[in-house]
Amino acid sequence: MRARGFRFELTARDGEARSGRLETPHGRVETPAFMPVATLGAVRGVAAADLRDLGAQIVLANTYHLHERPGEDVVERAGGLHGFTGWRGPWLTDSGGFQVTSLADRMRIDEEGVTFASPVDGRQRVLTPERAVAIQQALGADLAMALDECRPPRPAARAPRPGREGRGDPGIADRAAMQRTLRWGERCQKARTRPDQALLGIVQGGADAALRRESARGTAALGFDGYAHGGLGLGENPELRCDLITEVHAVLPADAPRYLMGIGTPSDLVRAIERGVDLFDCVIPTRHARHGVLFSAAGRLAIRNARFKEDPSPPDPGCDCPTCRDHGRAYLRHLFHVNEMLGGRLASLHNLRFYLRLLERARAAIGRGEFPSFRDEVLESDAVAQN
Amino acid sequence: MRARGFRFELTARDGEARSGRLETPHGRVETPAFMPVATLGAVRGVAAADLRDLGAQIVLANTYHLHERPGEDVVERAGGLHGFTGWRGPWLTDSGGFQVTSLADRMRIDEEGVTFASPVDGRQRVLTPERAVAIQQALGADLAMALDECRPPRPAARAPRPGREGRGDPGIADRAAMQRTLRWGERCQKARTRPDQALLGIVQGGADAALRRESARGTAALGFDGYAHGGLGLGENPELRCDLITEVHAVLPADAPRYLMGIGTPSDLVRAIERGVDLFDCVIPTRHARHGVLFSAAGRLAIRNARFKEDPSPPDPGCDCPTCRDHGRAYLRHLFHVNEMLGGRLASLHNLRFYLRLLERARAAIGRGEFPSFRDEVLESDAVAQN
Numbered sequence: 001m002r003a004r005g006f007r008f009e010l011t012a013r014d015g016e017a018r019s020g021r022l023e024t025p026h027g028r029v030e031t032p033a034f035m036p037v038a039t040l041g042a043v044r045g046v047a048a049a050d051l052r053d054l055g056a057q058i059v060l061a062n063t064y065h066l067h068e069r070p071g072e073d074v075v076e077r078a079g080g081l082h083g084f085t086g087w088r089g090p091w092l093t094d095s096g097g098f099q100v101t102s103l104a105d106r107m108r109i110d111e112e113g114v115t116f117a118s119p120v121d122g123r124q125r126v127l128t129p130e131r132a133v134a135i136q137q138a139l140g141a142d143l144a145m146a147l148d149e150c151r152p153p154r155p156a157a158r159a160p161r162p163g164r165e166g167r168g169d170p171g172i173a174d175r176a177a178m179q180r181t182l183r184w185g186e187r188c189q190k191a192r193t194r195p196d197q198a199l200l201g202i203v204q205g206g207a208d209a210a211l212r213r214e215s216a217r218g219t220a221a222l223g224f225d226g227y228a229h230g231g232l233g234l235g236e237n238p239e240l241r242c243d244l245i246t247e248v249h250a251v252l253p254a255d256a257p258r259y260l261m262g263i264g265t266p267s268d269l270v271r272a273i274e275r276g277v278d279l280f281d282c283v284i285p286t287r288h289a290r291h292g293v294l295f296s297a298a299g300r301l302a303i304r305n306a307r308f309k310e311d312p313s314p315p316d317p318g319c320d321c322p323t324c325r326d327h328g329r330a331y332l333r334h335l336f337h338v339n340e341m342l343g344g345r346l347a348s349l350h351n352l353r354f355y356l357r358l359l360e361r362a363r364a365a366i367g368r369g370e371f372p373s374f375r376d377e378v379l380e381s382d383a384v385a386q387n
Numbered sequence: 388m389r390a391r392g393f394r395f396e397l398t399a400r401d402g403e404a405r406s407g408r409l410e411t412p413h414g415r416v417e418t419p420a421f422m423p424v425a426t427l428g429a430v431r432g433v434a435a436a437d438l439r440d441l442g443a444q445i446v447l448a449n450t451y452h453l454h455e456r457p458g459e460d461v462v463e464r465a466g467g468l469h470g471f472t473g474w475r476g477p478w479l480t481d482s483g484g485f486q487v488t489s490l491a492d493r494m495r496i497d498e499e500g501v502t503f504a505s506p507v508d509g510r511q512r513v514l515t516p517e518r519a520v521a522i523q524q525a526l527g528a529d530l531a532m533a534l535d536e537c538r539p540p541r542p543a544a545r546a547p548r549p550g551r552e553g554r555g556d557p558g559i560a561d562r563a564a565m566q567r568t569l570r571w572g573e574r575c576q577k578a579r580t581r582p583d584q585a586l587l588g589i590v591q592g593g594a595d596a597a598l599r600r601e602s603a604r605g606t607a608a609l610g611f612d613g614y615a616h617g618g619l620g621l622g623e624n625p626e627l628r629c630d631l632i633t634e635v636h637a638v639l640p641a642d643a644p645r646y647l648m649g650i651g652t653p654s655d656l657v658r659a660i661e662r663g664v665d666l667f668d669c670v671i672p673t674r675h676a677r678h679g680v681l682f683s684a685a686g687r688l689a690i691r692n693a694r695f696k697e698d699p700s701p702p703d704p705g706c707d708c709p710t711c712r713d714h715g716r717a718y719l720r721h722l723f724h725v726n727e728m729l730g731g732r733l734a735s736l737h738n739l740r741f742y743l744r745l746l747e748r749a750r751a752a753i754g755r756g757e758f759p760s761f762r763d764e765v766l767e768s769d770a771v772a773q774n
Contacts, residue, residue, distance in 0.1 A: 042722060042729045045432070048713050070696070070721045078699055078717055086713035309457070312465055326435050326473035330465055334457045335429060341728050342429045 001189060003198040003225050006142075008257050014371040016249070016276040019363045022257055024090040024142040025196050026082060027057070031257065031278040034269070034359045035060040035092055036352055037286065040069070041085045044286055045345035046352065048086035054321065054349065055356045058090040058142075060281045063135055064099035064127075068120045072138035080140020092281070093141040094261070095132045095202075098150045109149060111180065129187035137194045146188040148202040148230050149177040174206035181230070182218040189222055198225035200259060207236055209247045216251040226257040229277075233263040238271065245275045266295065266358055267382045270375040273362050285355045289347035292336045295354040299384025301329070303347065308333045321353035322346075388576060390585040390612050393529075395644050401758040403636070403663040406750045409644055411477040411529040412583050413469060414444070418644065418665040421656070421746045422447040422479055423739055424673065427456070428472045431673055432732035433739070435473035440709065441736065442743045445477040445529075447668045450522055451486035451514075455507045459525035467527020478528035479668070481648070482519040482589075485537045496536060498567065516574035524581045532648075533575040535589040535617050536564040561593035568617070569605040576609055585612035587646060594623055596634045603638035613644040616664075620650040625658065632662045653682065653745055654769045657762040660749050672742045676734035679723045682741040686771025688716070690734065695720040708740035709733075 005025040012019045022029040036043045036051060039062045043051065051059060061081055066072060078084035081091045097114060101107055104116035106124075113128030129147040136144035181204045192199060201224035205211030219227060229248060232241050245260070252258060259279035260272050269280055285295065294301045296316035301308070303315070314324035315332065323332075323346040335343030358378065365374035392412040399406045409416040423430045423438060426449045430438065438446060448468055453459060465471035468478045484501060488494055491503035493511075500515030516534045523531035568591045579586060588611035592598030606614060616635060619628050632647065639645060646666035647659050656667055672682070681688045683703035688695070690702070701711035702719065710719075710733040722730030745765065752761035 040721070040725045040727055041718070042727050045728045045732060047709070047729060047733060049709055065725075069725055070717070074697060074717065074721075077697060078715065083699070084715075084718055084721075086715075086718065310461060310464060312470070322434070322436055328465065328471075328473075330457070330461065331428070331471055331473065334427070334461075334471075338427045338452075338456055340427055340429050341432045341731070342434055344728070345432060345732065346434060 001192050001195075001199075002223065004195045006198050006225060008226070008255065010255070012367045012369075014366045014369050015274065016246070017274050017362075017366050017371045018276055018278070019366040020257070020278060022278075024058075024198070026088060026090045026142050029057045029090055029279075030363055032269075032273045032359055032362055033057055033279055034355045035279065035281040036355075037062075037281055037283050038085070038087070039283075040065050041075070041081065043352070044290065044348065045341065046286075046348055048088070050349060051087060051352075052089075054353045055360070056089070056352070058092060058279075059087050060092045060094065061085075061139065061141065062096070062099055063093045063132070063139060064096035064103070066093075066139060067096060067135050068118060072135045076138040076140065080138075082140065090143070091139075091141040092143040092279075093136045093139050093145065095145040095147040096127055096135065097132065097147045098262075100127050101150045111183075113147070113184075129184040130191040133188050133191040133199070137192075137197060141197065143198045143200060143226070145228065146181075146185045146199060146201050146224070148181040148184065148204055150231065171206060174204075174208060174211060178204040178206075178211055178215045182215065182222070185219060185222050185224070189224070200224055200226040200228050200257075202228045202230040202261075203248050203252075204230050206231060207240060207244070209244055212244050212248050213251050216248045220252055224256070226259060226279075227252050228259040228261050228279075230261060232260065233268075238268065241268075242271050242275055245272060245277065249276045265382060266355070266378050269355075269358065270362065270378045273366075274371065274375055280359075282355075285351035286348045289351040290344040292343070292347065294332075294347055295351050297381055299381055302385070303329060303332050303343075304336050305333075315347075315350050316354065319350065319353060319357070321350045323350040323353075388579050388582075388586075389610065391582045393585050393612060395613070395642065397642070399754045399756075401753045401756050402661065403633070404661050404749075404753050404758045405663055405665070406753040407644070407665060409665075411445075411585070413475060413477045413529050416444045416477055416666075417750055419656075419660045419746055419749055420444055420666055421742045422666065422668040423742075424449075424668055424670050425472070425474070426670075427452050428462070428468065430739070431677065431735065432728065433673075433735055435475070437736060438474060438739075439476075441740045442747070443476070443739070445479060446474050447479045447481065448472075448526065448528065449483070449486055450480045450519070450526060451483035451490070453480075453526060454483060454522050455505060459522045463525040463527065467525075469527065477530070478526075479530040479666075480523045480526050480528040480532065482532040482534040483514055483522065484519065484534045485649075487514050488537045498570075500534070500571075516571040517578040520575050520578040520586070524579075524584060528584065530585045530587060530613070532615065533568075533572045533586060533588050533611070535568040535571065535591055537618065558593060561591075561595060562598060565591045565593075565598055565602045568602065569609070572606060572609050572611070576611070587611055587613040587615050587644075589615045589617040589648075590635050590639075591617050593618060594627060594631070596631055599631050599635050600638050603635045607639055611643070613646060613666075614639050615646040615648050615666075617648060619647065620655075625655065628655075629658050629662055632659060632664065636663045652769060653742070654766050656742075656745065657749065657765045660753075661758065661762055667746075669742075672738035673735045676738040677731040679730070679734065681719075681734055682738050684768055686768055689772070690716060690719050690730075691723050692720075702734075702737050703741065706737065706740060706744070708737045710737040710740075 132147040201219040519534040
């Protein structure tokens, strides 16, 4: 099954980098695009009106968290995520699989699905492919994710030995999880009943290129509306990650959107855009913000530091966000020093705008055929820490 | 000394209730007016741009807190509160006296001033009338407050015996503190060097009407730019408070603004407006908001309660705030249940707008000569708790 009301078209290419346009039932997404993370239906400290003002196009929510509280039934009766939260543009939900395996207690995976104890009420629950689709259909996101088997990253993938990246003998467990992910993907496809919700399949296979290519071929054969790279961003070498992305893109249909889940820094993003990724989500801009780390064209600012005590300049002088328009670094430093929650909010607004503007600039650079020089500029400034 | 760049004119009266216009170097304040409280230079979770959007006209900051962090020298070099915080409209600062006596350790009051140990760094400090003026001049508020002697409320004032309200023998300490407040007020007047900052004197005298009248006469004789009721809102009977306000207003010059410090609920406000108060500040709207209590035309909503779990209506259907525009009660309840800081922010925006709109409506009712029916409407709805 393919969803109705969606269309993805490429508008420009620069090498493997590409810009495009994803039409959804709740609006258009210019790609490559960054999705702010609204874990529980809210980006921390940031409301729907703020996201609109910042230029967000699409927002991600975590299925597992919303399943626990307030429950997908409550969200569904409120008109889905769009009605419940007030963000009426496009939504993407994850499958819940990654959250369950990383957060839940007494977790056990078998062919049926993931059995776990809720950390909220202690009750045993089972997340199956069918259940993941049903919950996401109730939440009503425009884009949903198939359930995949998320394995903890292998030590080998975390710190590959020289000369062995992407080769070597894949773990038996990696192969088994990849194959089970294909079977679960097929069950997700069969379970769909909402024609207005796109479903994206997930490529697994650990750090082994051959395994990930095999996964991509199998996933593409299931005819999803888009495809995601799963199991990356868990500590692996960035060069290896880029190689694995390239290998998988060679297999995936070029006319479907490609999503790199949960990644990453500005450098990670431009490296992945260079290899043809269209969609991103990451908690880095908001999590860094709450810890007082602000992104800027001149590098990252640890805003609590003494050097900013009397610095009247905005966090990033070239930035057009509400924080930079109204406030200086000295005020932000003060807010963090007195633990005023406005500090985390203002920093989050700034960092989100920084990311959204990064993607705007990437799209423009692709359109001009100047993506490589834009990438170099980002890699250079992202390496600077203003401490 | 009287400040330059200020003008206060009355525009309408309805009984003792009055509306007016206070011109300051940073803009006009239509009175009666409510001042949101930005203790540390920020209303919790609310930025300068939000205050503008909500229709705030003037904001209050706490001198003592800002003296501790970041220090008035830092604020002064950033261009005062206007430059430091981004709120470029009128500011009022308190004298620091009340905060010192309620928050600081090892506090001792003598004729010179208040000696105390800073709770931030433990060092001994002295707040004198001259120091209170100097700190407030460095902070650069449009309106500053004279240092008064703040005594803890007497049990008699908290729960007066029937037939003894406002009469009886005032405590010797109340008289002494009132007289010292007059001497400190004179020292504050002499210490002023900034012609662009108004200074308001404070009436004290505990719960005794004669003592407060004497205080008002003495304070008025010092020729301040405005006058405040001090030492109220500390648990006394609201009827007694209203009587004390009336007694003092009979003595104060009618053409100067009158400020009831730190008070109160919507009912408290309309009762005081009825007796001719022009300025208010209070933490109730924002503190209640952070605890999940929202004001509405139909009474107060304890938003965490189960009855709101699937209630899609805005907190207050007649409200024009950003929270009511975009979000329903079910979403707000969810945010409070998952401890998402956006809940406190959205509730704060709503409650602040509720208070600011209450004052807008009071001004309009005075202009129409219909204040009594407006007062009755507020007293009735404020008595309802929607639990």
